Amino acid sequence: MFTGLIEEVGSLKRSYRQGEAMMLTIEASKVLEDAAIGDSISVGGVCLTVTELAGSTFTVDVMPQTYRHTNLKDLRPGERVNLERAMQAGGRFGGHIVQGHVDGTGEVVSRTADANAVVFTIRPNDSSLMRYVIPQGSITLDGISLTVVEADKASFSVSIIPHTLRETALQFRQPGSVVNIECDVLGKYVDHLLHFGKRADAGARMEAGGLTESFLADHGFM
Incomplete structure (x- = not known):
């Protein structure tokens, strides 16, 4: 989880693409101060996992789902990207709840x-x-x-x-x-709970859950 407060602007050093799979190597400084393999770093708002560390760079994998739904596929060497390490428990929450899951x-x-x-x-x-x-x-x-x-x-x-x-x-x-x-994760969860029973899953109709718009209205939430 992240806060949306950017720690530094990094630079794409190189990228490797095979179909809709990518590897990005990014030059940075501050986010690497305590970085380890397996850590999460937000790159341009996308939560990615550090797979390699080398000097002033780190490398991440980009899977097809992320490739298709973000602007990472458009990055070219030398372009600048916002970087933020995952939020530490007990730290200041200066922004809002950011998952790094781009909509x-x-x-x-x-x-x-x-x-x-x-x-x-x-x-x-x-x-x-x-x-x-x-x-x-x-x-x-x-x-x-x-x-x-x-x-x-x-x-x-x-x-x-x-x-x-x-x-x-x-x-x-x-x-x-x-x-x-x-988008704000709180809004997405509320929307999902309100409309879960109205949506189709693999073509099958699902039964409505207990949380409905009328329930919220009856209890003073709307």
């Missing part, structure tokens, strides 16, 4: 100045993700814990303070760039 990608539609901030508008490639995006709610872009300022049916905006822009790879994102999106 999909989105395109940067616009980047505009707003006094000391920069507003990024993002359009998810899968519009169904917008059901989890609410104004003043939390969202993760390329591993960065951010607050949604506006949202409609097709896109949402986040406002970036100078420190966050300066200390993350978001500074390199321009209109047309593709970013990884992880």
Whole structure:
């Protein structure tokens, strides 16, 4: 689990691709201070496992599922990526609950100045993700814990303070760039519990569970 507070911006040193399987070697410093084989490191918002350590670099495997649903397949040597080590128990929780399980990608539609901030508008490639995006709610872009300022049916905006822009790879994102999106895990669990009985699993109808919209309304939760 991560917090969405980026520790450093690393650089992709090399990549190896075979079909939809990849190996990435990333140059870093801070996240390697106590790294060991098997540790989890968030790379551009994707939770990956360290498989090799060599000097100032670490290597991770990218499986087909991750390849298909993230922007890691688009990385080229020299590109910068946000890095964060897994959260330590007892540490400060400065961002929000970030799993490193990317829900999909989105395109940067616009980047505009707003006094000391920069507003990024993002359009998810899968519009169904917008059901989890609410104004003043939390969202993760390329591993960065951010607050949604506006949202409609097709896109949402986040406002970036100078420190966050300066200390993350978001500074390199321009209109047309593709970013990884992880929606708030709490919203995804609530949505799943409310609609579990209405969804089909392998074509079979499932019975509704005990938690329903009417139950929540009757008990003052809605």
